[in-house]
Amino acid sequence: MSVAHSVPLARPAVVSLPDRCPALRERPLQGATVVFDLDGTLVDTAPDLAGALNHCLVSVGLPETSLDSVRPDAGHGAKAMLTAAYRRAERRLGDLELVEQTARFLAYYGDHIAVASTLYPGARDTLQRMADVGATLAVCTNKTEALAIRLLRELGLADRFAAICGADTFIGRKPDPVHLSGTIALAGGRVDRAVMIGDTDTDIEAAKRLGLPSILLGFGYDADRTAREKATAVVSHFDEIDVALVERLIR
Numbered sequence: 001m002s003v004a005h006s007v008p009l010a011r012p013a014v015v016s017l018p019d020r021c022p023a024l025r026e027r028p029l030q031g032a033t034v035v036f037d038l039d040g041t042l043v044d045t046a047p048d049l050a051g052a053l054n055h056c057l058v059s060v061g062l063p064e065t066s067l068d069s070v071r072p073d074a075g076h077g078a079k080a081m082l083t084a085a086y087r088r089a090e091r092r093l094g095d096l097e098l099v100e101q102t103a104r105f106l107a108y109y110g111d112h113i114a115v116a117s118t119l120y121p122g123a124r125d126t127l128q129r130m131a132d133v134g135a136t137l138a139v140c141t142n143k144t145e146a147l148a149i150r151l152l153r154e155l156g157l158a159d160r161f162a163a164i165c166g167a168d169t170f171i172g173r174k175p176d177p178v179h180l181s182g183t184i185a186l187a188g189g190r191v192d193r194a195v196m197i198g199d200t201d202t203d204i205e206a207a208k209r210l211g212l213p214s215i216l217l218g219f220g221y222d223a224d225r226t227a228r229e230k231a232t233a234v235v236s237h238f239d240e241i242d243v244a245l246v247e248r249l250i251r
């Protein structure tokens with residue numbers, strides 16, 4: 001006679017993985033890297049960028065431009081903003097003047113980088129939420145590295161990021177995937193355990209070329225139709241970027 005079937009051999013199977021591994025339950029994003037764009041994603045920098053742009057325009061006798069006019073180009077750099085502003089003023093912008101004005105723009109902007117720039121609602125809480133569950137945070141921006149670090153320091157956020165990489169950090173910049181892969185590597189992460197969060201097609205395309213999931217912030221500077229179609233997920237507020245969403249995208 002056998003009594004084997006009276007022994008509760010199957011009992012250990014009802015103990016769930018989270019119960020046996022509380023660290024996995026409490027820090028589900030341990031080892032994951034969450035990469036953020038900067039302008040138009042974490043920070044509304046358009047007011048200070050517009051200030052620098054208007055400083056340049058006034059210096060050559062052109063009228064100031066409105067903040068609403070600047071926003072669509074704010075995430076694309078000084079040259080793009082200058083070119084668009086000259087076009088609106090119907091004035092030709094030659095190569096030499098572009099170089100001179102870009103230098104003037106960057107010098108002024110560097111001295112006024114956080115006068116009116118503010119974090120988007122929910123951004124700070126999202127950074128904390130991701131860090132609390134084990135995620136490593138990084139910034140991948142087409143701002144120069146020095147300006148990106150200066151801005152984040154002024155806002156008291158620089159220490160939250162394992163890597164802050166700008167347009168001049170690597171040999172390529174977004175949408176070149178080397179920018180994004182390099183950022184993840186400097187943060188100590190892996191490409192197969194990362195997600196990109198941004199507000200333009202430049203961000204989403206960089207993620208796509210690298211095979212990463214992406215989250216598009218629909219309230220950003222240039223969340224156009226192309227970016228929306230490419231993004232893995234689109235949100236309208238930082239509160240929608242919860243742990244479950246990021247975990248699902250990465251896994």
